[in-house]
Amino acid sequence: MSTRQVIEKVTVLVNPLAGHGHAPVAGRKGVARLRERGVAVTEIIGTDADHARMLARRAIDDGTDALVVVGGDGAISIGLQAAAQSGTPVGLIPAGTGNDHAREFGIPVGDPVAAADVIADGEVQESDLARITLTDGAVVWAGTIVASGFDSLVTDRANRMSWPKGPMRYNLAMLAELTQLRPLHYTIELDEESFQVDATLVAVGNGRSYGGGMQICPGADKTDGLLDVTVVDYGRRSRLVRLFPRVYKGTHVDLPDVQTYRSRRVRLQCDGITAYADGDRVGPLPVTIEAVPAALRILSHTPA
Template identity: 50%
Template sequence: MLAVTADDHPSVAPDGPVAVLANPTAGRGRHRGLLPGLLDRLAATGRPVRLLEAHSADQAEAACHAAVADGVAALVAVGGDGTVHRALQAVAGTPVPFGPVPAGTGNDFAVDTGFPADPLAAVEVIADALRAGRTRPVDLARLTGADGTRRWYGAVLAAGFDAIVNERANRMRWPRGPRRYDLAILVELARLRPRRYKLRLDGEPQEVDAVLVAVGNAPSYGGGMRICPDADLTDGLLDVVVGGRFDRLTLMRVKPSIYQGTHVRHPLVRSYRVREVELAAEGITTYADGERVLDLPVTVTAVPAALRLLR
């Protein structure tokens, strides 16, 4: 099991500013008007608040890295899982504490780590933790690609049908909005076929034909779908859920049960709990925290206590 230390990382300035990454388009902009109030609540802790400037996802990630390198006292992300994912790349494995304010379409990481779903209530939890100097360690997953590229994620890595649908939707130029995703589901259902996956679970090799493959540090993805229902963010392990040779009809019948996590009782579903998994298949681009990340093959490693939450 890998340990995380603060060695070689910037030290935290106890009286330094709180850096805030805010995505104004998260949740289709429905929480945009809340940002001034959220910043005021953080400023009420007596610390200066620095709103990071970014006009793209890459700029957002770079701004978070720069803030951490400058020695901020904490980093707060206002948005959905995608915003959290960008922020995690900067704070993972460092002593800089982190607070997610759920304001997106999908807020799985924030909710699964115990923050209120209401943004104002969540920022109050973060502000209270800042005043008290209180943090709570949770695990993260570290993703390594074939070329050595590394990414961190907090919730779930999708590497099956859901990842394929996301990839299809991202290539489509029409229709706009959520209907594009619905159309992508229909297209990929028509093309549905099990794919051959090669797994290495804590060193033990296995091959399987599967339609759904997910590696969870946390239970949920996609806005409350409990794909890895038994995942625990403090156990130092990953939950790997594999859905086998589903046909179209069976998949559509099983998919609603993912919201309750009862799909794992289906005879075609297998679950594993491991410290590390190597995952390979042809033609799959993975999605972590809802964000496009790396092509298979990848290695996913559980890293205990890789993040300090303001909670």
């Protein structure tokens, strides 16, 4: 369901590091277009993620018509923490490397002017969000995928590496983790069942993809009030190497060593494993993840 909202004033949050530094250029083009469309723009930029979140929350409390985020999924995650359940819509001007949120909502990627037009047009969609609760009670909101297991171990390793820069660092981290592949002993609690499994990874999806289009939860529906869970059973390295290319089309779920589930609430426990959400570190397992219906209002066009 969509509604129309008059957009007269927006607050724009720019992540200057997104897209290898391309976000400021996209931001200038998007802001110029918004002003051409008669929208008043206030720009904010935080010194770090916490500061950016505080500024975004303040703008929402002050009554901005929309919070517009320029950047990739990490920047959008900051916006989600501020805007979740606030009633204030979020607009996206994609300028990251993955842009999975933008793809999920059909927002133009690589065209900041077209993305700004979506915002100015004022068509608002409702979407679920995933609410992650850590053992200390901290809450993190996620729009796409909560990742844990092999992929989060790779990210942990890549984050510890100072060389090389760019995507090659992630590729080397993946190779290193493949040499140390081991079964991960998960306890998974769903609405209707609880079980233990030796897995390679477990992904919980409010949306379908992460990592720039990897359809790890291809059946996820961001409006059904449920989370999709993809469990990749532990197997030999060669099996994992063959599985990953299929993730881009979502056909990995047809393999016998991949199990899928749906649940409103999911609890994951596995020693030594970190959860990541929308590409950012959340914290160590265990975590509890719940689908929260209509927690996000987002400016996007209804698919034809």
